[in-house]
Amino acid sequence: MWLEILLVGVLLTQGPPPSGPQNATVTLSVNLGSHARLSMSSTGLVFPDADPDLVPFVAAVPAAITVTAKTRTTRNNQVLLTVQPSGDLRSGLLTIPAAMLRWTANGTGLVAGTLVTGSNQVVASWTSSGVRTGTQSFVFENRWTHPPGTYSVTLVYTLSSP
Amino acid sequence: MSARRGGIGPGLALCMLFGLPAIASAQRLDLAITPATIVIPTGDPDLVPVVSSTPATIEYRVRQNNNNPWTLTVLAGGDLVSGAASIAISEMTWVATPSPPFRNGTLSSASAQTVAAGVGNVANTSRGSITFRLTNSWTYDAGIYTQSLLFTLSAP
Numbered sequence: 001m002w003l004e005i006l007l008v009g010v011l012l013t014q015g016p017p018p019s020g021p022q023n024a025t026v027t028l029s030v031n032l033g034s035h036a037r038l039s040m041s042s043t044g045l046v047f048p049d050a051d052p053d054l055v056p057f058v059a060a061v062p063a064a065i066t067v068t069a070k071t072r073t074t075r076n077n078q079v080l081l082t083v084q085p086s087g088d089l090r091s092g093l094l095t096i097p098a099a100m101l102r103w104t105a106n107g108t109g110l111v112a113g114t115l116v117t118g119s120n121q122v123v124a125s126w127t128s129s130g131v132r133t134g135t136q137s138f139v140f141e142n143r144w145t146h147p148p149g150t151y152s153v154t155l156v157y158t159l160s161s162p
Numbered sequence: 163m164s165a166r167r168g169g170i171g172p173g174l175a176l177c178m179l180f181g182l183p184a185i186a187s188a189q190r191l192d193l194a195i196t197p198a199t200i201v202i203p204t205g206d207p208d209l210v211p212v213v214s215s216t217p218a219t220i221e222y223r224v225r226q227n228n229n230n231p232w233t234l235t236v237l238a239g240g241d242l243v244s245g246a247a248s249i250a251i252s253e254m255t256w257v258a259t260p261s262p263p264f265r266n267g268t269l270s271s272a273s274a275q276t277v278a279a280g281v282g283n284v285a286n287t288s289r290g291s292i293t294f295r296l297t298n299s300w301t302y303d304a305g306i307y308t309q310s311l312l313f314t315l316s317a318p
Binding site for chain 1 (some may be wrong): 191192193194195197198199200201202203204206207208213215218238242244245246247249254294296298300301302303304305306307308309310311312313314315316317
């Protein structure tokens, strides 16, 4: 009889087994997609009238536009900034080839160039993600043969990563 | 019959004497975190300067702890990795509620960081929330980065 009482006592005091430190493992997943953002310090350029002999290349006003290109792309992927004119410079029925506009450039990755109607011209190239800034300074080739008029053209910039 | 009782009885009494103190101080801890995969979605860094996960739920319980302290820690398995690209795990922070016992912090793969701490028992299963955050930089390579996080609930 004494033995049975002792066994019951042991069962009552043990309860559920103790546990040590408890671990839980989770996976953290961060999805960083590709993004691009392009901004210019000015969206308009003006080339004032000038005597072709005195000013054979008319500088734009403002003299330089600052380009800020932000891109997130995969590792070592190429990033391109190009520009394409909507057509030739136009004043009513009069036209002047877009190639009369050229630019010099400052900033890492930016290159000088000349506008070509119907074709994207490289403004800058980089590799991988990053925020880059540089300047473009446009000049207009001023010739006596250009008919008088107020000419305009739209430039389309494209920032891409193939 | 009487000899049998005399042989077994003292042995059982000895088990009870040595066993009781050990059982009384052995903590019982429970921990569960959901979901098993915590996702931080993408965003344009200019529009979403800090990307955040949806809150994960931490369920925990501490019993038989008397007045001893308990801690919940997290240890990262390494940096965030996506192929050859990586982001230092120290760029990842978290916000945890309620406070107390939860606290905010920064992930580390070198040493376990305290997520929550308290003293005594948590009699009923309690819940906390943890949200991970990453400053969204243009300089990161695009990709899906992963890393494992080890949460540990312990009491001395």
